[in-house]
Amino acid sequence: MHQPDRSDPSEGERERPRRRGCLPAAFAGVLLVALLGVLGFSAWMMQRTMLAPYETLIYPNVCVLEENLGGLTPEQASDRLERVFANRNAGDLILSDGHQIWRVPWSEAGMRLDADATAQQALGAGRGQGWRTLVEMWLGDSLDSAPVFTIDAQATRRALERLAPEIYDPPRDATLELHGDQVVTTESRPGRELDIDATAEKVVNTVTHLGPDYPFAPTFRQVQPRIVDVSATREATEELLQRRIHITALGENEGQVFAWEWTLGRDTVCSWLRVEEQHEEPGYSVSIDKEAVRDTVERLAAEPASDDWGFPTDRTTRQVLSAFEAGGGEVEVELIPPPRIYVVESGDRLTLIAAKFGMPPGLIAEANRGIDLNQLYVGQQLVIPHQDVLWPHPPVPGKRIVISIPEQRLRAYENDQLLYDWPCSTGIEDSPTYTGDFQILSKEELAYASQWDLQMPHFLSVYRAGGDTHNGIHALPLTGNGQRVFWSLGTRGSYGCIVLGVEEAETLFEWAELGVPVTIE
Numbered sequence: 001m002h003q004p005d006r007s008d009p010s011e012g013e014r015e016r017p018r019r020r021g022c023l024p025a026a027f028a029g030v031l032l033v034a035l036l037g038v039l040g041f042s043a044w045m046m047q048r049t050m051l052a053p054y055e056t057l058i059y060p061n062v063c064v065l066e067e068n069l070g071g072l073t074p075e076q077a078s079d080r081l082e083r084v085f086a087n088r089n090a091g092d093l094i095l096s097d098g099h100q101i102w103r104v105p106w107s108e109a110g111m112r113l114d115a116d117a118t119a120q121q122a123l124g125a126g127r128g129q130g131w132r133t134l135v136e137m138w139l140g141d142s143l144d145s146a147p148v149f150t151i152d153a154q155a156t157r158r159a160l161e162r163l164a165p166e167i168y169d170p171p172r173d174a175t176l177e178l179h180g181d182q183v184v185t186t187e188s189r190p191g192r193e194l195d196i197d198a199t200a201e202k203v204v205n206t207v208t209h210l211g212p213d214y215p216f217a218p219t220f221r222q223v224q225p226r227i228v229d230v231s232a233t234r235e236a237t238e239e240l241l242q243r244r245i246h247i248t249a250l251g252e253n254e255g256q257v258f259a260w261e262w263t264l265g266r267d268t269v270c271s272w273l274r275v276e277e278q279h280e281e282p283g284y285s286v287s288i289d290k291e292a293v294r295d296t297v298e299r300l301a302a303e304p305a306s307d308d309w310g311f312p313t314d315r316t317t318r319q320v321l322s323a324f325e326a327g328g329g330e331v332e333v334e335l336i337p338p339p340r341i342y343v344v345e346s347g348d349r350l351t352l353i354a355a356k357f358g359m360p361p362g363l364i365a366e367a368n369r370g371i372d373l374n375q376l377y378v379g380q381q382l383v384i385p386h387q388d389v390l391w392p393h394p395p396v397p398g399k400r401i402v403i404s405i406p407e408q409r410l411r412a413y414e415n416d417q418l419l420y421d422w423p424c425s426t427g428i429e430d431s432p433t434y435t436g437d438f439q440i441l442s443k444e445e446l447a448y449a450s451q452w453d454l455q456m457p458h459f460l461s462v463y464r465a466g467g468d469t470h471n472g473i474h475a476l477p478l479t480g481n482g483q484r485v486f487w488s489l490g491t492r493g494s495y496g497c498i499v500l501g502v503e504e505a506e507t508l509f510e511w512a513e514l515g516v517p518v519t520i521e
Contacts, residue, residue, distance in 0.1 A: 110155025251335030310336025358436025362466015393515035475505030
């Protein structure tokens with residue numbers, strides 16, 4: 001029968017080894033705790049032994065701006081900092097925009113080392129930073145302590161004002177130029193200038209709270225260029241360069257027709273254009289140089305094969321300008337045929353020859369320099385200028401003036417209707433008014449005849465009598481002292497001009513423009 005209180009020997013044997021292992025494990029734990037206690041006590045004793053002398057001293061190898069203050073009291077450290085940095089530029093205020101760096105000595109920027117505060121900060125260096133830091137310090141590694149600065153805001157501002165021109169980056173205006181027949185432009189670019197107030201405030205606040213030991217990013221203000229965009233002028237210039245002028249010059253002489261043609265394109269037009277910078281209103285303007293157009297016409301005038309042909313330079317220049325300003329197109333030029341040759345006949349005198357051709361004697365005389373026109377002989381050859389020299393302006397359509405020497409009357413017509421009919425006075429027999437087909441050449445409110453010391457109000461030049469002398473239509477003249485010269489109109493009484501009453505002359509002066517045809521018969 002089984003006995004419940006008896007134990008299986010094998011089970012007892014298994015329990016006994018487990019009870020024997022508890023004692024060594026407990027003993028090992030006790031030993032570990034004791035060892036840690038000993039180590040902690042030793043460390044505490046070492047710390048007391050090593051650090052106790054430095055309770056009021058700066059830890060070894062604590063440096064401020066490379067100056068070792070280890071082992072000094074704050075007062076001693078402050079004195080040393082004062083001595084060392086009294087005549088030493090400790091560093092620079094650094095400004096950087098990421099591409100360039102500008103430096104200003106701390107002393108110029110108004111920053112001064114606060115020796116007392118710096119020494120107190122050095123006293124705290126390394127404390128509470130752990131054993132590793134302490135061991136490294138004791139083994140010779142230095143520990144940098146940041147200096148403490150005070151800053152003079154006004155000095156900082158003055159330093160930035162001195163630095164501002166160096167930092168200033170000027171704006172770049174847009175430009176436009178003509179290089180040959182090409183329009184060349186550059187784009188504008190904004191500039192920048194130092195915002196002194198904002199930058200000074202940033203420096204003062206940062207130095208006051210964090211110190212000066214890193215670059216400051218300046219604050220800038222954008223500076224706009226004076227000329228921002230030239231695209232409109234560029235387009236206008238390009239449009240002008242695209243214009244074309246086609247000139248056809250025609251002339252007929254003795255039944256033979258002569259013709260020349262030119263097409264003036266971009267390569268010629270570019271020499272006429274002037275691109276200029278405007279100052280009152282920033283930008284560029286493009287204009288047409290009339291003298292350059294005239295130079296082109298004069299060059300063309302030299303091209304016809306016969307030098308005897310006359311090229312109406314003034315008229316053609318006006319026509320080319322008019323066509324160009326209208327967008328380009330056709331210009332027709334009527335060439336002046338070579339001068340006519342007249343063979344003197346029996347009984348000829350200069351005045352008779354002039355009347356025969358409707359050409360003032362003075363112009364015939366100019367064309368025959370070196371010939372004594374008072375001693376003509378039969379068979380002698382004279383050059384008679386072509387009639388076109390009397391018509392430099394395009395005729396004005398719908399208006400004309402007719403002067404009758406026999407009737408001593410001036411009549412003005414508009415659209416073939418008689419508008420004015422007035423008595424006048426033409427030249428006396430010794431200084432006659434010449435007959436022919438002319439036109440109004442110029443207008444002058446008060447012309448002066450130096451030969452007779454007379455003033456001629458409302459003067460309309462009709463023809464050049466020779467040299468600088470012009471005959472024309474004007475009011476009753478004034479003497480040099482301003483007295484009006486009166487005579488009976490309707491009879492000859494002038495030295496070659498056509499004289500009207502004062503009101504009549506003023507009316508005609510206002511009505512007639514350059515180019516109005518004038519026939520004297």
